[in-house]
Amino acid sequence: MSERAQPLLAADGTPLKRSIERSLRRQKIEAFLLVAPLLAFVLVTFVAPIADMLFRSVENQIVAQTLPATTDALKEWNPDVSALPDEAVFAALAVDMKAAVKSKTHTRLGSRLNYEKTGVASLFRKSGRRIKKWDLAGDAPFKDKFLDLDKKWGDPQLWQLLKLYSPVYTSGYFLNAVDLKKTPDGVEPRAESEQIYILLFQRTLFMSLAITLMCLLLGYPIAFLLSHLPMRTSNLLMILVLLPFWTSLLVRTSAWKVLLQQEGVINDVLVTIGLLGDSDRLQLINNQTGTIVAMTHILLPFMILPLYSVMRTIPPSYVRAAKSLGANDVTAFAKVYFPQSVPGIGAGSILVFILAIGYYITPELVGGTTGTFISNRIAYHISSSLNWGLAAALGSILLIAVLVLYYAYDRIVGIDNVKLG
Numbered sequence: 001m002s003e004r005a006q007p008l009l010a011a012d013g014t015p016l017k018r019s020i021e022r023s024l025r026r027q028k029i030e031a032f033l034l035v036a037p038l039l040a041f042v043l044v045t046f047v048a049p050i051a052d053m054l055f056r057s058v059e060n061q062i063v064a065q066t067l068p069a070t071t072d073a074l075k076e077w078n079p080d081v082s083a084l085p086d087e088a089v090f091a092a093l094a095v096d097m098k099a100a101v102k103s104k105t106h107t108r109l110g111s112r113l114n115y116e117k118t119g120v121a122s123l124f125r126k127s128g129r130r131i132k133k134w135d136l137a138g139d140a141p142f143k144d145k146f147l148d149l150d151k152k153w154g155d156p157q158l159w160q161l162l163k164l165y166s167p168v169y170t171s172g173y174f175l176n177a178v179d180l181k182k183t184p185d186g187v188e189p190r191a192e193s194e195q196i197y198i199l200l201f202q203r204t205l206f207m208s209l210a211i212t213l214m215c216l217l218l219g220y221p222i223a224f225l226l227s228h229l230p231m232r233t234s235n236l237l238m239i240l241v242l243l244p245f246w247t248s249l250l251v252r253t254s255a256w257k258v259l260l261q262q263e264g265v266i267n268d269v270l271v272t273i274g275l276l277g278d279s280d281r282l283q284l285i286n287n288q289t290g291t292i293v294a295m296t297h298i299l300l301p302f303m304i305l306p307l308y309s310v311m312r313t314i315p316p317s318y319v320r321a322a323k324s325l326g327a328n329d330v331t332a333f334a335k336v337y338f339p340q341s342v343p344g345i346g347a348g349s350i351l352v353f354i355l356a357i358g359y360y361i362t363p364e365l366v367g368g369t370t371g372t373f374i375s376n377r378i379a380y381h382i383s384s385s386l387n388w389g390l391a392a393a394l395g396s397i398l399l400i401a402v403l404v405l406y407y408a409y410d411r412i413v414g415i416d417n418v419k420l421g
Helices: 016-056 061-066 068-074 087-103 106-114 120-131 142-149 156-164 172-177 197-228 231-246 249-260 265-272 288-311 316-324 329-357 361-366 374-383 388-412
Strands: 180-183 186-189
Touching: 016 388, 061 068, 061 106, 068 087, 068 156, 087 106, 087 120, 087 142, 106 120, 120 142, 120 156, 172 180, 172 388, 197 231, 197 288, 197 329, 197 374, 197 388, 231 288, 249 265, 249 288, 249 361, 288 329, 288 361, 316 329, 329 388, 361 374, 374 388
Parallel strands: none
Antiparallel strands: 180 186
16 A cells, blocks of 8 residues: 655645645735725725715604603504693603703704704794793693693694604605605605705706716817827827816806806807897806806816727727728728727716716806705705705715616616726
8 A cells, every 4th residue: 555645744844735825814914904094094984974874864863862751652642533642741741851951952852853844943942941940840730831831832733743753763854855744644745835856856967967968078079189199299288188177166166157147258259249139148157057067167177088098098000990991981980989989988977977966066156046956955954954864865865866877877888898098
């Protein structure tokens, strides 16, 4: 019998297989440590804010946390049987309000419920000043005291609202974001005069697509010209393309306000050369036209750069070969050159569209009432109305819409065909 084969050993005497596995494991750990700072940065600055936004869009703990006893008592109240809750619910509200006034959280609760019913914020502020002086041990019955305090406490809709929004999670923000509302009878559409968000979403998608198309129509010939010029000349002209990046966004937008207004440069030129009468000046600003024009100028470089980088890699010999085989200029371009530039079109279109759909500074300055985006409304709720839940719901829907369009683009064109050069 032959001797059993001995396992191969490394220089240190350990089995070679185990030594290789240990070496590979060490390399993976070293590679992970190299990317760990970038990974932590992405998690903190990108993933965490998105997760927080998604949570805020459904979070509604303030009612249950501020009025815990009232929330439990309202579970037994059936609004179909009784118009107002019984004395036990009012007594629980008195205890909760007393504690909330002491911790100064009753005004926050009032502000939250005021998003759903106007006047609740002032009711809670006014009631808090009076309830602070109540003696919970000797002031019963509390139902009469609340009704004497303010007649709004006798409004059944107020109590239905408290019961409706007592769960710690709610779909109310998302319903509001699509012009719907929660009611005791279920989900209902908002009044026609209050329906603004669906219109804003439609306008945002339409204008973003229009801006993307305008950038493509203007950027494609420019990128084609730059890619076929000598390198020295194209580099000099590329400075003009990049020049907007070196100019403040506010300066560029303000310049378009000067150009587009009715007494601005463009209208003055049209009047001077006789194409328009002085009383027929065009309305080019504070509408969708102003937003599309200004944002096309701002985002045009983001379309040109991917197109140029892809076109620069297309060998000119391909077009010459097509012509030598009998194709004319149009056929050679359509059959040979254009298909090879499609990856640049895809990259530029995705880049411009995603940037456009989230813009809010330029539409705010030149859009007026008909040229603003949904992002302007999100900014309003974050900075002015402080309705962060609704802002988060609007942002979440916008994010989902972008992901759906991205998925559709991947299915139709293929994201693997998108190249930046």
